[in-house]
Amino acid sequence: MMVKEIERAGIDVVHVANMTAVSKSIGANRILKAYSIPAAMADLNATPAIQRQQRYNLMSRALEILNTDIKEQTVFE
Amino acid sequence: MKKVIMYLNQFYGGVGGEEKADYEPELVEGTVGPSIALSEMLEEGKVIYTIICGDGYMASHTEAALDKIGELLEGVEFDLLAAGPAFMSGRYGVSCAEVCNYIHKRYQKPTVTCMYEENPGRELCQQDKDMYIVKGHNNGAGMRKDLKQMTNLSDKLMKGEEILWAEKEGYFPRGFRWQIVLPEERTSAKRAVDMLKKKIAGEDYHTELPISVEEKIPIAPPRDGAKSRVAFVSTGGLVPIDNPDHIPSASSTRFGRYDLSGQTVLKPGEWKSVHGGYDQSYANEEPMLAMPLDALRRLEKEGKIGYLHPWFYTTTGNQTNRVNSVRMAKEIVEYLKADNVDVVIFGSA
Amino acid sequence: MKLEIGNFHVKDIVFGRETTFKEGILTVNEKEAIEALNPEGNLKEVELQIVHPGENARILPIKDIVEARMRPDGRAVFPGYTGGMERSGSGQIYALKGMAVTAVGEYAGCGDAMLDMDGEAAGLTHFSKLIHLCFTAKNVDPSEDNDATFKKNLHYRLGAHLLAEYIGRAVTGQMPEEWEVYDDAATTSSELPRTALVLQVSAAMGEGLVTRLYGQDAVQLVPPMLHANEILDGALCGDTLFFGSMKLYTYDYQNLPLIKELYAEHGKSLNFAAVFLDVNPPVADLKTRASERIAVMAEMMNIDAAIVVNTANGHSEIDFFTTIIKLEEEGIKCVGHCMESPGHGGGMQSKIMLDERVDAVISTGADHVILNLPAKERIVGHLGTIGRDPYPGAWAYDPEYGPSLHEDGSLVIDSLMIAGHDGNAGWSNKVCMSY
Numbered sequence: 001m002m003v004k005e006i007e008r009a010g011i012d013v014v015h016v017a018n019m020t021a022v023s024k025s026i027g028a029n030r031i032l033k034a035y036s037i038p039a040a041m042a043d044l045n046a047t048p049a050i051q052r053q054q055r056y057n058l059m060s061r062a063l064e065i066l067n068t069d070i071k072e073q074t075v076f077e
Numbered sequence: 078m079k080k081v082i083m084y085l086n087q088f089y090g091g092v093g094g095e096e097k098a099d100y101e102p103e104l105v106e107g108t109v110g111p112s113i114a115l116s117e118m119l120e121e122g123k124v125i126y127t128i129i130c131g132d133g134y135m136a137s138h139t140e141a142a143l144d145k146i147g148e149l150l151e152g153v154e155f156d157l158l159a160a161g162p163a164f165m166s167g168r169y170g171v172s173c174a175e176v177c178n179y180i181h182k183r184y185q186k187p188t189v190t191c192m193y194e195e196n197p198g199r200e201l202c203q204q205d206k207d208m209y210i211v212k213g214h215n216n217g218a219g220m221r222k223d224l225k226q227m228t229n230l231s232d233k234l235m236k237g238e239e240i241l242w243a244e245k246e247g248y249f250p251r252g253f254r255w256q257i258v259l260p261e262e263r264t265s266a267k268r269a270v271d272m273l274k275k276k277i278a279g280e281d282y283h284t285e286l287p288i289s290v291e292e293k294i295p296i297a298p299p300r301d302g303a304k305s306r307v308a309f310v311s312t313g314g315l316v317p318i319d320n321p322d323h324i325p326s327a328s329s330t331r332f333g334r335y336d337l338s339g340q341t342v343l344k345p346g347e348w349k350s351v352h353g354g355y356d357q358s359y360a361n362e363e364p365m366l367a368m369p370l371d372a373l374r375r376l377e378k379e380g381k382i383g384y385l386h387p388w389f390y391t392t393t394g395n396q397t398n399r400v401n402s403v404r405m406a407k408e409i410v411e412y413l414k415a416d417n418v419d420v421v422i423f424g425s426a
Numbered sequence: 427m428k429l430e431i432g433n434f435h436v437k438d439i440v441f442g443r444e445t446t447f448k449e450g451i452l453t454v455n456e457k458e459a460i461e462a463l464n465p466e467g468n469l470k471e472v473e474l475q476i477v478h479p480g481e482n483a484r485i486l487p488i489k490d491i492v493e494a495r496m497r498p499d500g501r502a503v504f505p506g507y508t509g510g511m512e513r514s515g516s517g518q519i520y521a522l523k524g525m526a527v528t529a530v531g532e533y534a535g536c537g538d539a540m541l542d543m544d545g546e547a548a549g550l551t552h553f554s555k556l557i558h559l560c561f562t563a564k565n566v567d568p569s570e571d572n573d574a575t576f577k578k579n580l581h582y583r584l585g586a587h588l589l590a591e592y593i594g595r596a597v598t599g600q601m602p603e604e605w606e607v608y609d610d611a612a613t614t615s616s617e618l619p620r621t622a623l624v625l626q627v628s629a630a631m632g633e634g635l636v637t638r639l640y641g642q643d644a645v646q647l648v649p650p651m652l653h654a655n656e657i658l659d660g661a662l663c664g665d666t667l668f669f670g671s672m673k674l675y676t677y678d679y680q681n682l683p684l685i686k687e688l689y690a691e692h693g694k695s696l697n698f699a700a701v702f703l704d705v706n707p708p709v710a711d712l713k714t715r716a717s718e719r720i721a722v723m724a725e726m727m728n729i730d731a732a733i734v735v736n737t738a739n740g741h742s743e744i745d746f747f748t749t750i751i752k753l754e755e756e757g758i759k760c761v762g763h764c765m766e767s768p769g770h771g772g773g774m775q776s777k778i779m780l781d782e783r784v785d786a787v788i789s790t791g792a793d794h795v796i797l798n799l800p801a802k803e804r805i806v807g808h809l810g811t812i813g814r815d816p817y818p819g820a821w822a823y824d825p826e827y828g829p830s831l832h833e834d835g836s837l838v839i840d841s842l843m844i845a846g847h848d849g850n851a852g853w854s855n856k857v858c859m860s861y
Contacts, residue, residue, distance in 0.1 A: 272788060400773055
């Protein structure tokens with residue numbers, strides 16, 4: 001709901017969420033699939049060093065998605 | 078005897094037709110046109126004043142029109158506002174909605190209006206506890222029936238009686254759901270099997286949870302992060318360890334806004350998750366599982382993010398109602414616009 | 427598969443010298459019963475209490491509720507849990523109706539609940555209609571109560587099942603007053619639509635917290651197919667993770683109304699072909715995998731129609747919606763069965779996910795209702811758990827409602843506290859309406 005309101009105000013949003021089905025149903029357009037509910041930004045079983053890299057990759061991916069032309073609501077894995 | 082104010086447009090107020098659409102708000106003592114009939118039908122009250130305003134004036138000078146109505150009502154005591162019925166007239170419906178919204182906000186009095194289901198005024202009218210739009214006919218031939226429906230609901234409101242569900246009372250659902258208790262034998266198991274039998278047989282059935290399609294927001298064109306001003310907003314429930322803004326674990330009405338200037342990482346022990354919908358221990362041990370500040374800083378340094386907005390916005394997303402979500406988002410947008418932010422990376426649990 | 431449940435109707439329970447059942451009266455030898463439920467001495471200060479419907483009484487914190495049963499052929503009532511692993515769902519079993527065995531602890535956690543036997547809160551749950559043979563006890567090992575939010579309650583839960591089995595033996599050698607027969611082969615017709623029940627169990631997190639399938643935790647469960655008779659016959663036992671208002675207790679599995687209603691139509695308007703268990707892992711891919719597994723099994727079983735049950739709120743709703751959507755994509759006609767979460771103000775979106783393809787849903791009511799309840803003359807358990815312990819529906823202080831527990835013993839709580847409030851097994855005679 002908040003995602004949609006921010007986007008409605010003219011600010012572009014990349015929604016990083018594990019539960020992409022919910023994200024889609026609330027109307028987010030650019031959706032990036034996160035790792036899990038309790039640990040969205042990295043694999044909670046990974047080592048701290050790997051988690052750091054995963055976070056970086058995930059955020060880099062968010063920027064790529066921001067710069068990707070889409071025609072409909074899209075979930076990026 | 079309770080006191081009712083009724084709002085009518087220039088046509089039903091007897092001022093004139095389209096040529097009088099710019100008619101400025103006027104307060105008439107007593108009743109005019111439809112308010113005569115409404116006043117007669119009411120058991121619990123009488124119409125003491127009728128407000129008449131041109132639809133065109135309300136549409137093109139909304140703020141001035143409402144201010145004027147406020148002035149006219151100075152010192153007037155009343156218990157309820159009735160507006161319309163507006164039938165299929167879009168401008169009249171919108172006017173009724175504007176007046177209901179204004180009166181409810183300013184005086185916290187119940188409002189009852191009435192219009193046809195396709196009237197655009199329906200969308201505009203706020204959804205609040207004692208604000209009702211009665212399901213009306215699409216033209217003036219239904220006037221008497223519409224007024225009767227408005228009367229029934231108004232009487233109940235003024236008597237302080239319980240207002241039953243939308244279908245029963247004949248108003249449009251406002252987005253509220255309450256439970257009622259059915260006869261003991263109407264178990265959900267029986268109802269489920271009955272509905273399934275109907276669905277299998279291709280007969281009509283009525284879902285008990287109506288689902289309406291969410292309106293879609295147009296898709297923004299691609300944008301280069303390197304040239305963007307980026308902020309991070311989260312509903313993952315990560316807050317400073319002492320939770321200074323008392324963000325609740327669910328059904329949030331507040332968000333926190335925390336300055337990350339000069340910080341490159343979020344340290345364990347300084348942050349915690351208050352989200353009540355998942356196992357919080359992981360985020361407590363490593364806050365950056367919820368808010369990846371180190372990654373964002375690195376991308377900023379590498380020039381892949383043009384500018385990282387220094388504040389982090391956070392709340393809990395679980396069981397937060399629509400009204401609060403929209404309000405919080407609008408408040409956050411104010412902050413973001415003030416810093417010309419054009420991109421939000423939004424993290425959810 | 428043919429299961430015959432022989433019913434004995436319990437009109438009252440009394441304590442006495444010998445555990446027997448005669449002319450509707452169940453007599454319980456307290457000492458023996460306590461030994462039966464606590465064989466390894468993991469519980470202390472164990473006491474039994476009998477509580478009647480309509481009594482001015484309040485029971486809390488409740489750990490599980492179980493129907494007392496015995497199997498004349500000597501197999502365990504709860505295979506894999508109270509005895510060796512054997513298939514359940516066929517043969518004969520005896521059940522003591524009108525009563526339940528209820529475990530009451532010392533500290534409350536996330537899955538614990540309260541039951542009022544009279545008044546407003548009693549009217550909101552099927553459990554208030556039963557005579558409860560409660561045991562109250564404490565854990566010998568204090569570390570069992572350590573985890574504030576999620577408590578495994580292993581000894582309480584096992585104790586309830588052992589006591590149910592002990593009490594069941596009171597009818598040994600007697601003839602049941604009536605028989606319920608569940609025999610799907612007898613009336614199957616090739617003409618009728620093949621129908622499945624998709625039942626969501628509690629599998630979201632945590633060893634020792636979740637629903638048991640033949641005594642084993644369902645935590646890593648990939649959706650299996652079960653025969654409805656297995657569920658009526660002790661294959662599933664209650665969890666201690668989902669809130670006490672919404673979860674299915676062992677009693678609910680043993681008496682599952684949705685299974686009974688589908689059986690009532692079996693051979694008449696449909697063929698009740700299978701039960702699939704759905705799960706609720708906190709990872710999107712595992713959710714999709716589960717929904718896909720159910721869709722594949724449904725396809726292989728030539729299922730035409732299904733009732734899909736949601737038994738918790740939050741992300742479990744995603745499993746519910748996803749499974750219905752996958753089944754509908756297979757051309758399977760679905761009816762959903764779920765509670766709603768419109769919140770105290772009634773204005774929250776009812777489910778966290780909505781999808782218009784889910785076009786036939788039964789609403790079991792709202793999961794959050796504020797209740798103002800008077801004090802009770804009799805407390806079974808510990809009233810002091812309210813405000814002290816992390817029940818989902820009670821609080822030490824709330825800016826709007828103040829503390830849940832008032833000095834005079836009256837309460838202001840959320841219906842999340844009420845055992846069985848949501849009736850998610852199919853008991854609910856509540857529904858949400860649009861306002």
